[in-house]
Amino acid sequence: MFRIRVNLCLLALLMGFVLSGPGLFAHEGDPKLQDRQPRYEGLGFARGAFKGKAGPEFPAEGLVMQSWVTLPEFEGLHSRANDCWGYTAPSGREYALIGLQRGTGFVEITDPTDPRIVAVIDGVGSTWRDVKAYGHHAYVVSEGGGGLQVIDMSQIDNNVVTLVREVTSGGTAATHNVAIDTVSGFLYRTGGGANGLRIYDLSDPGNPTYLTSWTDRYVHDAQIVTYTEGPYAGRQIAFACAGFNGGRTQTGLSIIDVTDKQNMQVLTHYQFSNPNYSHQGWLSEDRNYFYLNDELDEMNGGTETTTRIIDVSDLLNPFEAATFTNGSRSIDHNLYTHNGYIFEANYRSGLRIFSTCNPLAPNEIAYFDTYPDSDTPNFNGLWNVYPYFPSGTIIGSDIEKGLFVWRLEPGPKSLDYDLNQDCLLNDDDRELLNEQWRNGCRGCLWDLDRNGLVSVEDFVLMINTINP
Ligand SMILES: [Ca+2]
Ligand SMILES: [Ca+2]
Ligand SMILES: [Ca+2]
Ligand SMILES: [Ca+2]
Structure with missing residues (x-):
């Protein structure tokens, strides 16, 4: 139908x-x-080896799998995974939070090669769950309804994770996403069973207080930040992927000043090119751009994976400055920016990392394909990625395969070999590398093929990788 x-x-x-x-x-x-497929039934990977007899080979470059926790390894019968987020305890120990079919999993990854499941907090059964952290609490919502779960992680180092309450003020309607402005301390439920942004005050983090809603349009996902400089210094600004009719009519980016919760001001509604379904996005680190993924353009139009770059340096007059692709066919999905990179969890093409050296022409520098069979625009594979652990550990949640833990290592496509620093890898850099090699090449190479030696093989690999 x-x-x-x-x-x-x-x-x-x-x-x-x-x-x-x-x-x-x-x-x-x-x-x-x-597109629903059965979960991967095997065991994952830890301490340098598969826990079962063998595992799949994942095509990858620049990303090294540290570990992998599959769905059967979590207690409870979880047929799918969905969102993920991270939490770093005051002790410095690091934890992955992963949405599961029937709850939320908490996994210690302080040693990323040796993950340890600490707890699973039950939740309403659903394919869709979303989780964020603020202070030592995790906040969980679901398309299955059930309100806002508040989970205390203050004792997680002692293996204790506690469901504090399920907040039902503001309604128990299905919720697709939860977003938190960690500077101002407000939480926003979006999508699912109701329009808009449903807003909670986190002054008492264990007991969120429902304040009000912005209901003009359906909001699928949002990022809300507090500006610290420029004309909006001190203002709380929501970047909402929104539209009418469940988000599909006039789908686009709504930018809203939400500072005064009783008098929120729409700054603009902006429609980017070829809009199909405005899904999610994230600001560049300098907040000049909003990188936005449309979830249906690849499937509807047969286009290559396309991420929009919306110039938001003037919040009243955003415009699409560019788009970019890595030439894949898969759907681009949840993305985040960090440390000069865009991290995209792109369903069947897995984790894709782009350098923002040139913010208007990001280029892929590393990838790990959790769905080796194909890159077609279907809703399987990697759902989300979280790149913000202080250690540099990166995690991702795969719908059928569970939790992946990675380390980013410079590969041949890393812009570390952009020797003339023009944000491109091409013949000019090849020439410069050749010159360095002829002159003795002290420190100009690393062990690219990871055989323990820096040698002519690494040089050849690099030269062959730099394409004009
Ligand atoms: Ca897309
Ligand atoms: Ca693939
Ligand atoms: Ca260059
Ligand atoms: Ca080598």
């Missing part, structure tokens, strides 16, 4: 009904459900 161009969030809501009640709706046309 659904055409290809479909409101995914409405479908998620309908799914919630179907999972929790009589099967009232048919879903023959829902691409996400049509």
Whole structure:
């Protein structure tokens, strides 16, 4: 009953009904459900080896798998994973938070090669869950409804994680995402069963207080930040992937000044090129750009993976400055910016890392493909990535395969070999490297093939990788 161009969030809501009640709706046309595949049943990877006999070979460059925790390794019958986030305890110990079919998993990854499942906090059953952290609390929402779960992680180093409460003020309608402005201390539920931004005060972090909602449009996902400089210094600004009719009509980017919760001001509604479904995005580190993924353009239009670059240096007049692709066909999904990179969890093409050396022409410098079979625009594979651990450890959540833990290592495509520093790897750099090599090459190479030696093989690998 659904055409290809479909409101995914409405479908998620309908799914919630179907999972929790009589099967009232048919879903023959829902691409996400049509793409559903069984979970990976094997064991994962730790301490340098697969826990079972063997595991799949994942195509990769520049990203090294430290460990992998599969869905059967979590207690409870979780048929899928979804979102992830991270928490660093005051002790410095690091934890992965991962949304599962029937709850949220907490996994210590302080030693990224030796992950340890600390706890699973039960939640309403759903394919869709979202989690964020603020202070020592985790906040969890789901398309299955059930309100806002508040989870205390203050004793996580002692293996204790506690569900404090389920907040139902502001309603128990399905929620697709949860976003937190960690500077101002406000939490925003978005998407699912209701329009807009549903806003909570985190002054008492264990007991969020519902304040109000902005309901003009449906919001699928949002980033809310407090500006510290420029004309909006001190203002809290929401970047909302939003539209009417569940987000699919006039889909675009709404920018809202949410500082005064009783008088929120829309600064603009902006529609980017070829809009299909404005899904999620994240500001560049200098806040000049908003990198935005449309979730349906690849599937509907057969286009290459396309991420929009929206210039938001003037919040009243945003415009699409460029788009970029890595030439894949997969759907671009949740993305974040950090340390000069964009991290994209792109479903069937896995984790893709782009350098923002040139912010208007990001180029892929590393990848790890968690779905080796194909890169087609389907809803399988990597859902989310979290790149913000102080140690540099990167985690990702894969729908069928569970939790991945990686380390980023410079590969041949790293811009470390952009010797003339023009943000491009091309013949000019090849020439310079040749020259350095002829002159003795002290420190001009590293062990690219990781055989323990810096040798002519590494030089050849580098030269062959730099393409004009
Ligand atoms: Ca897209
Ligand atoms: Ca793939
Ligand atoms: Ca260059
Ligand atoms: Ca070598």
